[in-house]
Amino acid sequence: MSAYRDHLTTLRRAFPQPVSDQEHDAWFVFSMLRALDRVDDLKSQRPMLGEPQQIDFSKAMLAKVPEGLSTVEEVSKQLVDHLAGMFIWGHPRSQSNVIPPPCIPGILGTLLPAIYNPNLCSEEASRGVALAEAETISMTSALMGYDPQQSGGVFTFGGTATLLYGIRIGIEKCCPGTIRSGLREQPVVVCSDQAHYATSTAAAWLGLGLDNVIKVPTAPNNEMRTCLLESELRRLLREGRKIATIVATMGTTDAFGLDPLEKIREIRDDLVAEFSLDYVPHLHADAVIGWAWSVFNDYDFAKNSLEFPDRTLRALAGTHRRIRHLGLADSIGVDYHKTGFAPYVSSAFFVQKATDLRLITRDQSTTPYLFQSGDYNPGRFTLETTRSGCGPMAALGCLNLMGKTGLRTLLGHLVTMAETLRNRLTAQPAISVMNPDNFGPVTLFRVYPDGVDTFEFPKLEQTNAQNAGLLKEYNEYNRRVFQKVHAEALRGDGIVISMTDRFRETDYGHPVVALKSYIMSPFSDTQYVQAVVDSIERARQQLRSEG
Numbered sequence: 001m002s003a004y005r006d007h008l009t010t011l012r013r014a015f016p017q018p019v020s021d022q023e024h025d026a027w028f029v030f031s032m033l034r035a036l037d038r039v040d041d042l043k044s045q046r047p048m049l050g051e052p053q054q055i056d057f058s059k060a061m062l063a064k065v066p067e068g069l070s071t072v073e074e075v076s077k078q079l080v081d082h083l084a085g086m087f088i089w090g091h092p093r094s095q096s097n098v099i100p101p102p103c104i105p106g107i108l109g110t111l112l113p114a115i116y117n118p119n120l121c122s123e124e125a126s127r128g129v130a131l132a133e134a135e136t137i138s139m140t141s142a143l144m145g146y147d148p149q150q151s152g153g154v155f156t157f158g159g160t161a162t163l164l165y166g167i168r169i170g171i172e173k174c175c176p177g178t179i180r181s182g183l184r185e186q187p188v189v190v191c192s193d194q195a196h197y198a199t200s201t202a203a204a205w206l207g208l209g210l211d212n213v214i215k216v217p218t219a220p221n222n223e224m225r226t227c228l229l230e231s232e233l234r235r236l237l238r239e240g241r242k243i244a245t246i247v248a249t250m251g252t253t254d255a256f257g258l259d260p261l262e263k264i265r266e267i268r269d270d271l272v273a274e275f276s277l278d279y280v281p282h283l284h285a286d287a288v289i290g291w292a293w294s295v296f297n298d299y300d301f302a303k304n305s306l307e308f309p310d311r312t313l314r315a316l317a318g319t320h321r322r323i324r325h326l327g328l329a330d331s332i333g334v335d336y337h338k339t340g341f342a343p344y345v346s347s348a349f350f351v352q353k354a355t356d357l358r359l360i361t362r363d364q365s366t367t368p369y370l371f372q373s374g375d376y377n378p379g380r381f382t383l384e385t386t387r388s389g390c391g392p393m394a395a396l397g398c399l400n401l402m403g404k405t406g407l408r409t410l411l412g413h414l415v416t417m418a419e420t421l422r423n424r425l426t427a428q429p430a431i432s433v434m435n436p437d438n439f440g441p442v443t444l445f446r447v448y449p450d451g452v453d454t455f456e457f458p459k460l461e462q463t464n465a466q467n468a469g470l471l472k473e474y475n476e477y478n479r480r481v482f483q484k485v486h487a488e489a490l491r492g493d494g495i496v497i498s499m500t501d502r503f504r505e506t507d508y509g510h511p512v513v514a515l516k517s518y519i520m521s522p523f524s525d526t527q528y529v530q531a532v533v534d535s536i537e538r539a540r541q542q543l544r545s546e547g
């Protein structure tokens with residue numbers, strides 16, 4: 001037999017067998033078990049896998065493709081090794097960011113397509129997995145207040161991509177034909193100054209340019225000031241500028257701010273009439289974080305059958321007050337991989353009217369895309385050609401596992417824990433919570449050295465430029481507290497939180513640093529909330545002794 005034939009025989013064993021071969025199947029499953037067993041060996045009480053590691057990129061730069069074949073066993077070991085040092089997001093002492101621990105059906109939803117590799121480009125190449133996409137889109141549409149008979153949607157490569165879609169459709173609405181002719185004008189995108197930078201990324205990549213992203217100031221609770229939005233839109237329209245898309249952020253990343261979507265829509269509609277516009281500026285809701293709270297749209301807050309504590313109920317109702325208007329947006333971005341407990345990447349873009357997707361269809365002579373027609377060919381308008389089935393299958397797994405009750409339970413628990421943390425932090429004389437009226441699972445706070453009046457000073461440093469020097473000093477102090485807390489977490493006995501360099505700007509334009517706890521673990525509980533307070537106190541003591 002020729003040499004290559006020998007290798008081929010070996011390689012064939014490294015693929016799942018195309019026809020049932022129980023012995024080989026068992027070995028395939030066993031390789032997964034072995035990998036998981038190895039990962040398990042990396043677990044301890046610590047919120048991370050294995051030992052804390054210095055990441056050495058210089059070594060990575062020397063990597064070369066090996067000359068010969070390896071074995072599944074050997075490669076499995078190498079892959080697992082790369083997980084060492086990863087934080088375990090599901091650990092109750094992990095509170096670093098809006099990164100969820102994926103649930104098991106979400107993981108299965110990622111694993112199964114990885115084996116059979118459906119391509120959502122067309123129904124031909126994805127069959128029932130295309131149905132998973134249609135089902136998930138319909139379920140979520142209805143949840144958010146769209147009519148699934150009218151609405152449409154598609155999975156894509158992250159929240160950033162949902163903004164690309166939202167802005168691209170807006171461009172086509174205000175400057176029809178640009179999909180052929182390219183841009184001849186410079187339309188603008190309008191969002192709040194707390195919008196995610198992905199809005200700017202999308203505007204830049206679409207050729208609008210960062211200078212054409214207009215940022216409307218926010219109120220202290222991080223929601224867009226609609227009176228300023230109105231005057232800004234009026235100014236733009238008077239100058240003859242075209243408005244492609246207004247982005248309402250429904251759950252800001254750092255502080256869970258929620259823009260008043262209903263009011264924004266009203267302002268938009270009034271201005272269309274007042275200026276007799278021949279197009280309607282597209283209204284996109286960046287709800288990649290907030291969408292999940294739609295499960296409370298039909299929760300009976302008076303009855304409170306899940307028996308949430310009073311403060312939790314108040315917080316949930318506060319979010320519900322804004323999120324219930326999601327259906328008023330022309331399009332919505334959703335990240336199942338944020339507040340839906342799906343693994344990366346699982347994001348979808350929704351349009352209230354599926355016919356809007358016609359605007360971005362490549363070949364306009366072909367049938368417009370509609371689920372309802374049974375003609376499933378998203379490849380005609382999606383930005384991607386190949387689209388993985390992992391996103392929709394993972395999302396479907398998560399939604400079907402939890403149902404509304406499960407999501408309510410999890411979100412309710414996370415908010416309860418965040419409320420507890422805010423209470424405990426507020427009780428500390430050296431700490432000021434920067435988003436005390438917040439309704440979400442994220443808490444931003446600043447720590448001050450001994451002797452600072454935390455009742456008065458946070459307001460003064462925000463408003464009065466005379467405090468710029470002290471602001472800078474305390475920003476540095478917070479960075480040092482964070483380094484101590486982080487070092488303790490890396491040693492394995494602390495708590496993993498994060499830091500944001502600019503959770504907002506002062507009235508005189510300086511960045512304000514804050515520490516951030518984002519509680520996402522279903523395993524979070526009161527004692528781990530207290531651990532945050534304790535870890536910060538230890539950090540303050542160390543800094544005191546270092547002088």
Ligand SMILES: *Cc1c(COP(=O)(O)O)cnc(C)c1O
Nearest residue numbers: 158159160196198252253288335
């Ligand atoms: C995370 C985030 C994005 C970007 O989403 P990705 O899935 O990371 O691409 C956009 N907007 C908001 C509000 C976000 O929090």
